[in-house]
Amino acid sequence: EKGGYEHFMLKEIHEQPNAISDTFRGRMLVDKGIIRMAGVDDNMERISNAKRIIIVACGTSWHAGLVAEYVFEEIARIPVEVEYASEFRYRNPVISENDVIIAISQSGETADTMAAIKLAKEKGAFAFGVCNVVGSSISRETHAGAYTHAGPEIGVASTKAFTTQITVLTLMALKLGKFKGTISNSDFHMYLQEMERIPDKVKTALESDAVVTKIAEIYKDAPNCLYLGRGYNFPVALEGALKLKEISYIHAEGYPAAEMKHGPIALIDEQMPVVVIATKKGHYEKVVSNIQEIKSRKGKIIGIVTQGDEEVRELADHVIEVPETIEALTPLLTTIPLQLLSYHIAVMLGKNVDQPRNLAKSVTVE
Numbered sequence: 001e002k003g004g005y006e007h008f009m010l011k012e013i014h015e016q017p018n019a020i021s022d023t024f025r026g027r028m029l030v031d032k033g034i035i036r037m038a039g040v041d042d043n044m045e046r047i048s049n050a051k052r053i054i055i056v057a058c059g060t061s062w063h064a065g066l067v068a069e070y071v072f073e074e075i076a077r078i079p080v081e082v083e084y085a086s087e088f089r090y091r092n093p094v095i096s097e098n099d100v101i102i103a104i105s106q107s108g109e110t111a112d113t114m115a116a117i118k119l120a121k122e123k124g125a126f127a128f129g130v131c132n133v134v135g136s137s138i139s140r141e142t143h144a145g146a147y148t149h150a151g152p153e154i155g156v157a158s159t160k161a162f163t164t165q166i167t168v169l170t171l172m173a174l175k176l177g178k179f180k181g182t183i184s185n186s187d188f189h190m191y192l193q194e195m196e197r198i199p200d201k202v203k204t205a206l207e208s209d210a211v212v213t214k215i216a217e218i219y220k221d222a223p224n225c226l227y228l229g230r231g232y233n234f235p236v237a238l239e240g241a242l243k244l245k246e247i248s249y250i251h252a253e254g255y256p257a258a259e260m261k262h263g264p265i266a267l268i269d270e271q272m273p274v275v276v277i278a279t280k281k282g283h284y285e286k287v288v289s290n291i292q293e294i295k296s297r298k299g300k301i302i303g304i305v306t307q308g309d310e311e312v313r314e315l316a317d318h319v320i321e322v323p324e325t326i327e328a329l330t331p332l333l334t335t336i337p338l339q340l341l342s343y344h345i346a347v348m349l350g351k352n353v354d355q356p357r358n359l360a361k362s363v364t365v366e
């Protein structure tokens, strides 16, 4: 059942190239330059005229929502707010009939996300679901939706659900952007062609496993770890930290790299590993200067870099390479070594990777 892998989590990490292509297959017709998503097509007027998109989710799905915020605003030029479902539902939020609410949920059963959707529907918003489990409660409660085709996710720590959620939401943003004319035809084509290459690039990113294992060996006993990223990779930093916390029980925090100087930099000394996502596109030089700040305080730097990078390699204690891609798609690649890092550390520490203490796969109580 684990397909020769020692744990479901590792199997599911390695399933990501297929999970991503299963998610875009049949939807993305690259030669014709179209994206077909029935749930969007059938409601195009309503969705494309949204004054605002509100994304509600919890945990890893909330991180996918944060990535989607950057993608939607960039490509479809619709303002996006990303909310923890548990906060949104209890604060008398301002919702109107012009709002579209997107619920992201692997299980489709998360109680807080479900309640947030019901609330938004009562106030007249249009509800769209991005779920993995077919026929789940949230997929039935929403007006329309688009499934991720990740297949069953058994490991409690979410991996392939995250990357397929980003895939679906990126397709949706591209489709809306094309309809609204907020993305040029040539950029639209470029995105489609590049999306088609992502599964192979994820495979390449998975080859970092040996390098990641060595790094895991060095830092497995660290009591704390920081994760930094900017732009599209800020949510990836949050997700990397969550993965480490939940399966290895090491305290970890994710931050936007530029927030360092507003507090967390005080934590940095020679004991502190800092994972910095520093891919070539997107604020690269700014991230390099953040790395210099960490280095001058003797923090240990693990850089997630684009293949062939030299500048960060000079400064960092370790680098992990991922293939180059367009900026908006980098989270699909930079996430991979962070999943592997938490996995290997947890295994080395003898933790129950697939069923970490205190956690349940689907959180049906608030």
Ligand code: F6R
Residues within 6 Å of the ligand: 058, 059, 060, 061, 062, 104, 105, 106, 107, 108, 109, 110, 113, 156, 157, 158, 159, 242, 246, 361, 362, 363
């Ligand atoms: C983290 C994790 C949780 C879930 C969260 C939402 O690895 O698994 O944070 O992401 O409980 O679950 P879904 O997506 O099922 O609503």
